[in-house]
Amino acid sequence: MMAELPFNYSPWTSMQTSLPHEQIKRSAFLDVYRGSAVLLMIIFHFCWDLRNFGFMEFSIYDPFWIYFRSLILTLFLTAIGWSTYITLNKARNPSFWKRDLKLFISATGISLATYLAVPNQWIYFGILHFIFIASLITRPLVKWPITSALLGAIIIFVYHSTNWLHFPNAFTTITSYVELPERTLDIVFPFPWIGVVLIGPLLGYLNWHKIPTPSNLAIDILAFMDRYALPIYLTHQLILFCLVASFKMVLGLIF
Template sequence: MNRALPLPSVPFASPAPLRRYDSVDALRGLAMVWMTVFHFCFDLSHLGFWPQNFRVDPFWISQRTVIVSLFLFCAGLGQAIALHQGQGWPRFGRRWLQIAGCALLVSAGSFVMFPHSFIHFGVLHGMAVMLLIARCTAGWGRWLWLAGLVAVALPPVAHQLLAGAWAEAAPWFNGRALNWLGLVSRKPFTEDYVPVLPWLGVLWWGLAAGQWAMAAGRERWVQWPLPRGLRPLALLGRWSLSYYMLHQPVMIGVLTAVAWVSKG
């Protein structure tokens, strides 16, 4: 009697799509909407419609901090969910290449618009580095909470040391070769700056919170149903990278056209 041939092993099967969590996507979508409003106000100021000082005004600085924190916390949550669902390195690598490629495009585009303050290490650059670190440290479990606290605390400590006892080392850490670490005595002159420290701490906290929520009996914390009115936020959150890359060129293009018409 002929025996049935064995089924192909798992490595040859197509990977199952990862399950989406509308609540997490909606939280990321909220960050994108808030970011859009912030960038729209920045564009108005840049084009002279509504002059504001985005570099020193606490109102704008605090909003940027909250927006970036929310975005990176969601990135940590997303990594926890992906790992819980068995996302392998190949799929992670494809997404990572998309983020890294978009970071290079942001640098190139900002160099055209702001040659003296172009973005050499903004949010996408930071995410590319931080996601790799998060992926490699996901096994730390509860220690991620402490690691996040240390990451957040290191920059102000470094700032004090580089402004005092370690002043001779300040030019090294403030230079472009190392300022992406975040251990600086002064921030670089650039349109966006999201160094590894302290922001890795926020992403680590998101990863730790996601791992806690995905543990047995707590998955409901990341899968609560959305009201109908919030579903567009979830859709926006699913396409956050594409939206991020497109929203500023569109807004700047429209506002530039308005400025040109108004002057005419």
Template sequence: MAGTGPRFDRLDALRGAAIVWMVLFHLCFDLNTFGLLQPRQNFYVDPFWTWQRTCIVSLFLFCAGLGQAAALHAGQGWPRFWRRWAQVLGCAVLVSIGSAWMFPRSWISFGVLHGIVVMLVLVRLAAPLRGWLWPLGALVLLLPHLVQHAVFDSRWTNWVGLVTRKPVTEDFVPVLPWLGVMLWGLAAGQWLLERRPALLQGAVPAAAQPLALLGRWSLSVYMLHQPVFIGTLMAWQALRG
């Protein structure tokens, strides 16, 4: 956002809540991976975990859409957008490298950061559609349920989302249908900033200030929490012999 623009504390706090939920989810996943969560869980099949994952990703992408509405409202130009976009792209590459080391058979080729890299550009270009964003988002959400083809099942094409089967990977956030969630976040942000700006710009209670701080550093927390968790658990296992 423009340096002179308003601070969107409530949006930051909402993003911070998503960060906390994600960190707790990943902590449980790591404990399970290292055999420290009993009874052992199946994070890939059990609805208790799969639905949480869906909700966490949805909240992140919705916040990303809200964030784009706020950035445009604050006058963010393309140069500043591309600088932030390049940071996300670099982090997405690091996620792929790290996951290939940790999970060589199911490494992440198009996870949530990869999806955000593509979707940020599409959402930015779609912003002038304004009221049409709601039906467009609905269409994007429905399209993968209506159209699938085997040509989209490879690692080089599954990022589109029209797959006939989910790929073997630790994280998969294709453009379709997830772009629809970000479009709805953008549409909601535009509507709120025109009619109820205080809902995004208003101050948060003192108890929620830590969440707002986390929300401002969401990308850093996203990139650092897993190396810290995994490194700590590997050290713990080594000490136990």
């Protein structure tokens, strides 16, 4: 079993979803949807940093933080199938290679950077790794949104009502062939989250992206956060960590 994961456990842990996404007549509502996930992710990690430096006390296993993490992941991951559905139905010759390449490079970079910085907790399958794999696996099903959503719902139901998809010995089996740390800074398990991705296309089929969205400063900020979700994801924790660490140091000098 995995030890306590410092949610950079990004969860973010954790979240692609689709962090990078297609530029097809942008939907203001979808921008706000994903931008809200980015904002919640930043809040979560800020609270984690405050906890890490002693400004807050809480367990990431408390129900509030578990549900908070689940909400963030759900927003990100449903957006993967949703945005892919829009692309496949609106683009004449849809191509995902640029997005896939960005995800692959970013995920590889995260693994390399964390391996060099914290080799005992490096990220080998975090949110970006999961999004990259999930995007490839679920893309063929996106054209059939109702079937995709039903399959996703079945996966989620089976996961929460049985232990069939829990695979408690998976980590032990994998580490008998590949050496991996018992702790990791970020991990997203395939189940039930692949089911959440599969529900995403239904939102596109139901035309949620056409929901009227007001124009104001708050909406513009969330849309901006969505457009630059990937660079924000890659840099925000470093910035937050440095800010909280600096504040802690200043307080130490004053008091």
